[in-house]
Structures are given as structure tokens and as C-alpha cells.
Amino acid sequence: xxxxxxxxxxxxxxxxxxxxxxxxxxxxxxxxxxxxxxFGMKFWDGEDILIREGIILHGVCPxxxxxxxGRRSLWQPLYFSLCLILPLxxxxxxxxxxxxxxxxxxxxxxxxxxxxxxxLVITWHEVWGDYWYEYLGWKGFAGICTERLVVRLTxxxxxVSKTTANNLEILGISSNIKIIPNGVELQKIQxxxxxxxxxxxxxxxxxxxxxxxxxxxQAFSKLLTDKPALRLLIIGEGPEHDSIAKQINEYFxxxxxxxxxxxxxxxxxxxxxxxxxxxxxxxxxxxxxxxxLEALACGLPVVTIDHxxxxxxxxxxxxxxxxxxxxxxxLGNTIRLALTRHKEMRDSCILSAQAFDWDHITVDxxxxxxxxxxxxxxxx
Numbered sequence: 001x002x003x004x005x006x007x008x009x010x011x012x013x014x015x016x017x018x019x020x021x022x023x024x025x026x027x028x029x030x031x032x033x034x035x036x037x038x039f040g041m042k043f044w045d046g047e048d049i050l051i052r053e054g055i056i057l058h059g060v061c062p063x064x065x066x067x068x069x070g071r072r073s074l075w076q077p078l079y080f081s082l083c084l085i086l087p088l089x090x091x092x093x094x095x096x097x098x099x100x101x102x103x104x105x106x107x108x109x110x111x112x113x114x115x116x117x118x119x120l121v122i123t124w125h126e127v128w129g130d131y132w133y134e135y136l137g138w139k140g141f142a143g144i145c146t147e148r149l150v151v152r153l154t155x156x157x158x159x160v161s162k163t164t165a166n167n168l169e170i171l172g173i174s175s176n177i178k179i180i181p182n183g184v185e186l187q188k189i190q191x192x193x194x195x196x197x198x199x200x201x202x203x204x205x206x207x208x209x210x211x212x213x214x215x216x217x218q219a220f221s222k223l224l225t226d227k228p229a230l231r232l233l234i235i236g237e238g239p240e241h242d243s244i245a246k247q248i249n250e251y252f253x254x255x256x257x258x259x260x261x262x263x264x265x266x267x268x269x270x271x272x273x274x275x276x277x278x279x280x281x282x283x284x285x286x287x288x289x290x291x292x293l294e295a296l297a298c299g300l301p302v303v304t305i306d307h308x309x310x311x312x313x314x315x316x317x318x319x320x321x322x323x324x325x326x327x328x329x330x331l332g333n334t335i336r337l338a339l340t341r342h343k344e345m346r347d348s349c350i351l352s353a354q355a356f357d358w359d360h361i362t363v364d365x366x367x368x369x370x371x372x373x374x375x376x377x378x379x380x
Contacts, residue, residue, distance in 0.1 A: 001029075001034045001035070001094045001366075001369060001370070001373065002034070002035040002037070002091075002092060002093050002094045002095075002096060003026075003029060003034055003035070003036050003037065003093070003094065003095055003097065003369065004037045004038075004039060004088065004091065004093045004095070004096045004097065005022050005025075005036070005037070005038045005039070005097050005098075005099075006039045006040075006084065006088075006096065006097070006098040006099060006105055006107075006109055007019065007022050007038075007039075007040055007077070007099040008040055008041050008077060008080045008105065009040055009041060009043075009066065009100075009101065010022075010023070010038060010040040010041070010043060010057065011023035012264075012266075013043035013044070013063075014043070014066075015031060015262050015266075016206060017125070017182065017287070017289070017290040017291070018099055018101070018125055018202060019288070020182070020290055021125075021160070021182045021183075022099065024036075024040065024183065024185070024358045024362075025057075025218040025358075025361070025365060026055045027053050027055065028358060028359065028362040029362060029365075029366060030053070030054035031054065032362070032366065034366075035056075035057060036054070036055050036056065037055070037056045037057075037091060037093065038055055038056070038057050039058045039060055039084060039087060039088060040057070040058070040059070040060070040062060040080075041059065041060065041061055041062065041063040041080060042059020042060070042062055042063060043059070043063045043117055044057075044059065047057065048060075048087075050319065052319055057269065058087050058088075058091075060080065060083045060084050060087045060088075061079060061080055061083035061084075062320055064076040064079060064080070066237075071135070071136075071239075072102060073193045074137065074336055076102075076106045077102035077103065077105065080102075080104070080105060081104035081105045081107065081108045082108070082134060084105055084108045084109075085108050085111060088108070088109070089110045089112055089115060089116070089225040093116065093118055094118060094373055095118060095119050095120075095121065095369050095372060095373055096109050096113055096118065096119070096120050096121065097121045097122075097158075097369075098120065098121070098122050098123070099122075099123050099125065100123060100125060100150060101125060101126070102121050102125045103146050103147065103150050104146075105264050106122055106150045106153055107149075107150075107153070107352055109122075110153045110154070111248065113154075118376070119154075119156055119177065119330060119373060119375075119376040120153065120154045120156060121154065121156040121157070121158060121368075121369070121372060121374045122150065122153060122154050122156070122157055122158070123158040123159075123160065123180075124157065124158065124159050124160070124164050124168055124287075125160050125164065125287035125288065126164055126167075126219065126285065126286070126288075126309070126311070127147065127164055127167035127168055127170075127171060127288030128143065128144075128147060128285075129144070129147070129167060129170070129171070130144070131285065131309065132144045132147070132261050134294050136280075147171070148171060148172070151168065151171045151172065151173055155175040156175075156182050156372050157173060157175065157177045157178065157232070158177075158178050158179075158365075158368070159177050159178070159179050159180075160179070160180065160181055160182055160287055160288045160311075161179065161181060161287060161288045161311035161314050162179060163287075163308075163309070163310070163311035163313065163314055164287055164288075164311060164312070165177045167309075178368050180361060180364050180365050180368065181288065181356060181361065182288045182290045182356070182361075183293070183356045183357060183358035183360070183361040184290075184293050184294050184297045184352065184353055184356055184357065184358065185357070185358050186187070186297055186354060186357050188270075188348060189294065189297045189298060192267050192270045192271055192307075193272065194271055194274035194275040195268070195271040195272045195274065195275040196275070197233075197258075197272065197275060198231065198275045198276075199231040199232060199233035199258065199272070199275065199276045199277075200230045200231050200232070200276065200277045200278070200339060201216075201220065201230070201231070201232045201233070201276065201277065201278055201279075201280050201335065201339075202232075202233045202234075202235070202272060202273055202276035202278075202279055202280070202296075202300070203216055203232070203233070203236070203267060203279075203280055203281060204232045204236060204273070204281070204295075205235075205236050205281055205283065205291055206236055206237065206238040207234075207236045207237060207238030207239065207240040207241045207244055208238050208239060208240055209240060210283060210284055210285040210312075211236075211281065211282070212282040212283065212284065212285045212305070212326065213236070213240065213244050213248055213282075213283050214240070214243070214244060215326060215328055215331060216232075216234075216280055216282050216329035216331065217232075217244065217247050217248060217251065217253075217257065218331070219328040219331040219332035220232050220253070220256075220257065220332070221251045221253055222328065222329070222332050223251065223332050223335060223336060225258060226363055227336075228256075230256060231256055231257075231258070232256060232257045232258070233257075233258045233260070233276065234257065234258070234259045234260070234274060235260055235261075235262060235263065235269060235272065236261070236262060237261045237262050239324055241259075243260060245259055246357050255282040266349070269294075270294065270298060273295050273300060274298050274299075276300060277300065277338075277339060277342045277373065278300055278301050278302075278303060278335065278338045278339060278342050279292060279295030279296075279298075279300040279301070279303070279314065280301070280302075280303045280304075280331075280335060280338075281303075281304050282303075282304065282305050282325060282326060282331055283304060283305060283307075283310055283312065284305050284307040284310055284320060285307075285309045286304075286309070286310045286311045286312050287308065287311055288311050288312075289304070289310075289311060289312035289315065292304065292315060293310045293315060293353060293356055295349075295352060296315065296320055296321075296349045296350070296352055297349075297353035297356075298349075298350075299346040299347070299349050299350050300342070300346075300349060301320060301321050301322065301338050301341065301342050301345045301349055302315070302316060302320065302321035302322070302349075303321065303322045303324065303331070303334050303335055303338050304316065304322075304324075305323070305324065305325070305326050305331075306323035306324060306325060307326065316330055316351070318350070319345060319348035319349075319352070320345060320348050320349045320352045320375050321338075321349075322334045322337065
């Protein structure tokens with residue numbers, strides 16, 4: 001198969017859950033003999049098209065800033081979607097897999113799929129729904145309308161979690177939704193040694209409001225009252241970075257909290273996880289939560305928020321993690337409990353991650369693509 005993945009940012013130039021998923025699947029599909037193309041913004045110097053690890057990368061436009069004023073830029077996805085059309089039209093492709101966010105590129109992908117008479121798959125990582133109003137106020141109505149339009153662009157739909165699939169059904173998708181989750185590279189994780197830098201609690205994620213690193217710091221500062229030796233490591237970058245750093249200074253906990261940016265080397269993140277006791281991500285909006293899955297694979301119990309938009313809940317059971325409300329008090333109490341039980345939960349955490357090996361997931365998506373292409377050919 002000749003497969004085109006579409007996402008505006010490309011791993012490892014930008015590190016995030018969606019970028020990681022696309023890259024891991026692309027690499028493995030290429031190894032299985034498929035011709036894999038990845039269309040995104042150009043983060044490199046030189047030619048617009050290059051080959052890396054067997055994947056053909058198409059830089060359709062110069063890289064643009066993703067955020068303005070702490071929110072996702074409107075201009076950037078519009079610009080990318082317009083620049084995407086011509087390069088995508090030029091390539092001989094059997095199937096297009098377009099990531100649903102940031103929406104506008106889905107319309108470009110639909111146009112090309114119609115012109116070239118090839119099937120379009122849209123992979124949904126999360127559904128915002130009414131959250132648009134919280135994010136943009138009254139302007140969120142436009143976001144809701146756009147999301148509902150994208151839902152109707154194709155009947156070939158992938159959801160990365162049960163939570164996302166349920167939310168898509170609420171939006172009115174009538175066709176079957178294929179759930180193909182994100183994954184982890186279990187053998188690689190098992191081979192990485194723990195870091196020499198030890199922490200009790202680790203947070204890994206983009207520093208945006210919805211992940212509530214500020215609530216974690218509030219809870220942590222209270223825990224220090226009776227557990228002054230605790231150490232917290234926060235790995236992440238994003239628009240909330242400066243406010244988080246300021247909060248740490250105001251609480252006078254600089255010696256107990258280590259705030260570092262995303263690590264260039266993936267192995268370093270895993271090494272830091274392995275030298276921690278528990279993973280805490282108090283997020284209220286996650287389409288999947290790949291960092292939580294990586295933590296489980298490292299043997300760390302996961303503490304997260306019991307919120308309907310948080311798909312990390314789909315990964316958690318009584319033997320591998322804890323759910324709590326979004327309050328500093330409840331989060332702190334739950335962290336305290338997790339720290340007392342982390343050793344006994346280690347094996348269950350690792351076992352729960354085994355079903356999410358990238359190699360198994362690659363086979364699932366390969367079979368799904370082949371079914372879609374066959375069905376499309378029969379429907380012509």
C-alpha cells in the first residue's frame with residue numbers, strides 16, 4: 001500500500017502524543033513493505049522532501065508557530081491546509097489517514113481523496129464538543145460547527161480510545177468506529193536503565209491549562225508539610241511554563257520541584273520515569289494519554305482525574321492506578337495513597353501495558369487500511 005499520513009507537526013521535531021503515534025505507525029508500516037508518506041510542516045533545512053527511516057517526509061510549508069497568546073493559532077492550520085493540497089495531489093497514494101486535529105487539513109484531504117478517487121480515513125484523538133465554549137467563549141460555536149462538519153467527511157473513522165469513540169457517537173457518527181489505540185515499544189522500554197536523578201512523583205505532558213500542573217503543585221506543596229523529603233519532576237513545555245515556574249518560586253519549593261523541558265532523547269524520559277515511584281497527570285482533557293501508558297510500561301501507578309473528557313481513565317483499573325477529583329486536597333490524598341502502594345502495583349502496571357505494543361497495533365491498522373481500500377474499490 002501507498003499510505004499518506006497527514007498531520008501538521010512531525011516527530012521528533014515536535015514531541016507529542018499524536019506526533020509519536022503517527023511516527024511509530026509510519027516506521028513500522030514502512031518496515032512491513034509499505035510506501036509511507038508523511039505530510040506536515042517543514043522543520044528541516046534543505047529540500048522539501050526527504051527520506052528518514054524509510055518514511056518519505058513532505059514539508060508542505062515552512063514551520064509556523066502553533067500557539068499565539070496561549071491558544072492554538074487559527075492562521076497556522078489554515079495556512080497548512082491550503083499548502084497541503086498541491087503536494088498531496090502530486091503523489092500516487094492508495095489511502096489517506098488524516099489526523100482530525102487541527103480540522104482544516106481534513107477538508108483538504110477530503111478534496112484530494114475526491115479528486116484522486118482514493119479512500120480517506122480520519123483518525124480522531126479527541127472530541128471537544130462543548131469544551132469549545134470554555135476554550136473560546138461564544139466564538140466556540142464556530143469550533144463546534146467545524147468539528148461536526150469533519151465528522152461527516154468520511155465513514156472510515158478511527159478513534160484512539162473508547163472515550164473518543166463514545167464522544168463521536170454523541171456527535172452523530174452512524175458508521176462503525178474502529179478503535180485503534182496508541183501504543184508503546186515494550187522491549188525498548190524494558191532495555192532502558194533508570195536515571196541517576198531520582199524523584200518520587202513525575203509529570204510528563206504539555207504545559208497547558210487542561211493538564212493542570214498548577215493543581216499538582218498545590219497538592220504537592222501540601223504533601224511537603226508531613227513529607228518534606230518528597231521530590232517532584234515536571235517534564236514539559238508549553239504556554240503555561242512561565243506561570244508554573246512562578247508558582248514554584250512563590251511556594252518556595254524550588255529544591256523539591258525540578259521543572260525541565262521536553263527531552264530531546266526519548267530514552268531520557270523513560271529513564272526519568274523508571275527512577276520515579278508514581279506518575280501523576282491531573283488532566284481533564286486527554287484523547288488517549290500516551291505518557292500515562294509509557295508510565296505503566298515502566299511499572300508506575302498512574303494518578304489522574306475522573307473526568308468524562310479524560311481518556312486516561314480507559315487505561316486505569318484498581319491494580320494499576322487511581323482516579324480522583326480535580327481538587328488539590330483530593331489529588332494530594334490520592335498521591336499519598338499511591339506512594340504507599342507503588343511497589344505492590346508494579347507488576348500489574350507492566351502487565352496492563354502489554355496489550356498496547358506498537359507491533360500489534362500496526363498489524364491492526366494495516367488490516368483496517370486494507371479493508372477500507374477493498375471496500376472503496378468495490379464501491380466504485
